[in-house]
Amino acid sequence: MEGLVPVRVVSPSLYRCKVPVSIKGSISGFAMDKRIKLFRDPSKFSIRAQQSDLKGSLSVASSSVQEKGNVLRIKEWELEMYQDELAISQGIRIRRKPPSKAPLGYSGPFELRLNNDDADSPRNILEEITWYKDEEVSRMKKLNPLEVLKKAVEDAPPTRDFVGALRMAYQRTGFPGLIAEVKKASPSRGILKENFDPVEIAQAYEKGGAACLSVLTDQKYFKGGFENLEAIRSAGVKCPLLCKEFVVDPWQIYYARTKGADAVLLIAAILTDLEITYLLGICKKLGLATLVEVHDEREMGRVLGIEGIELVGINNRSLETFEVDISNTKKLLEGEHGRQIREKNMIVVGESGLFTPDDIAYVQAAGVKAVLVGESIVKQSDPEKGIAGLFGKNISHT
Numbered sequence: 001m002e003g004l005v006p007v008r009v010v011s012p013s014l015y016r017c018k019v020p021v022s023i024k025g026s027i028s029g030f031a032m033d034k035r036i037k038l039f040r041d042p043s044k045f046s047i048r049a050q051q052s053d054l055k056g057s058l059s060v061a062s063s064s065v066q067e068k069g070n071v072l073r074i075k076e077w078e079l080e081m082y083q084d085e086l087a088i089s090q091g092i093r094i095r096r097k098p099p100s101k102a103p104l105g106y107s108g109p110f111e112l113r114l115n116n117d118d119a120d121s122p123r124n125i126l127e128e129i130t131w132y133k134d135e136e137v138s139r140m141k142k143l144n145p146l147e148v149l150k151k152a153v154e155d156a157p158p159t160r161d162f163v164g165a166l167r168m169a170y171q172r173t174g175f176p177g178l179i180a181e182v183k184k185a186s187p188s189r190g191i192l193k194e195n196f197d198p199v200e201i202a203q204a205y206e207k208g209g210a211a212c213l214s215v216l217t218d219q220k221y222f223k224g225g226f227e228n229l230e231a232i233r234s235a236g237v238k239c240p241l242l243c244k245e246f247v248v249d250p251w252q253i254y255y256a257r258t259k260g261a262d263a264v265l266l267i268a269a270i271l272t273d274l275e276i277t278y279l280l281g282i283c284k285k286l287g288l289a290t291l292v293e294v295h296d297e298r299e300m301g302r303v304l305g306i307e308g309i310e311l312v313g314i315n316n317r318s319l320e321t322f323e324v325d326i327s328n329t330k331k332l333l334e335g336e337h338g339r340q341i342r343e344k345n346m347i348v349v350g351e352s353g354l355f356t357p358d359d360i361a362y363v364q365a366a367g368v369k370a371v372l373v374g375e376s377i378v379k380q381s382d383p384e385k386g387i388a389g390l391f392g393k394n395i396s397h398t
């Protein structure tokens with residue numbers, strides 16, 4: 001095996017990086033400690049690998065070198081090895097896979113080894129959800145291949161203007177635009193509503209003056225589903241819809257688009273800057289808005305360094321400890337970060353733990369132009385009235 005070898009890249013997001021490589025097919029062994037350069041080609045991604053890069057523990061079955069499958073293949077799990085290092089350098093504490101599922105022969109950077117205690121248990125709920133998503137997406141991809149989704153997206157109706165709806169609501173009411181959350185349950189609060197009818201709730205929110213809706217699509221932890229998103233859209237609800245998911249793979253964005261989403265959530269605590277940039281590009285291509293969520297100063301700093309973000313959410317809930325503190329919104333909007341947000345004319349969404357008109361006034365004074373609210377309104381027997389109670393005023397169109 002010599003010279004240039006064509007490669008199909010499964011995750012092209014890291015095309016500019018040096019990536020580890022392993023060889024599949026009839027070639028055995030791993031080049032775990034080898035790094036080879038990945039170059040971008042206008043039509044496809046290819047890899048330039050020299051024989052010298054591939055020596056060491058590798059043995060090559062020469063008879064099968066020409067076989068179709070006998071090319072260098074970069075698989076996602078191999079890229080993740082590099083991704084872990086990137087994540088740690090950006091202060092990301094959430095590991096994307098259990099340590100035992102890390103690439104063979106790879107024990108990870110020092111910080112990762114230091115903390116994993118050799119145990120395959122997630123350190124917190126966000127990590128647990130993230131690991132679960134990884135498996136769930138692999139399963140769902142088999143049932144709905146990306147190529148099929150891409151075709152479906154071509155025929156999908158146009159998306160609605162999520163950001164525009166929030167700006168208009170702010171102008172119309174003088175209050176932060178409301179993203180009302182259709183959520184049956186959550187890991188921190190358990191079941192919020194027993195007789196949960198997503199379409200009925202969505203319609204009530206719309207009547208109550210919500211600018212946009214957030215629909216939980218995670219089944220396991222929130223008792224939501226993509227079928228809820230689809231049903232709300234098909235029922236004729238006009239509010240733009242946010243797909244509230246834990247996105248770890250571009251496939252999820254295509255899937256959300258085919259199910260009627262107008263916007264998707266990206267969580268900075270689980271995604272590197274490069275991934276956010278890459279996923280933002282896909283959203284843009286598909287006409288989707290993106291709500292990029294942060295919880296601390298470091299994540300806010302990272303997100304402000306990424307071009308093209310219009311909507312940034314400040315979650316008052318720590319997704320690691322469940323602690324909720326609405327002063328987090330104020331804290332993150334003070335000083336240099338607040339100045340940059342105003343300069344860039346970004347919309348900040350205050351998320352979680354908002355229950356009263358005083359809470360709304362507090363985050364509005366801190367600088368938010370939108371709020372994302374679930375528990376306090378979904379729990380009401382009449383969610384439409386719940387919205388008026390939350391704002392201390394009827395904000396419906398009538």
Ligand SMILES: O=C(O)c1ccccc1NCC(=O)[C@H](O)[C@H](O)COP(=O)(O)O
Binds near residue numbers: 181183317353373374
């Ligand atoms: O709500 C949880 O328990 C939770 C746990 C782990 C990850 C995410 C979680 N919630 C997502 C949210 O942040 C909220 O659904 C959203 O901001 C609305 O919050 P609230 O108004 O407090 O229901």
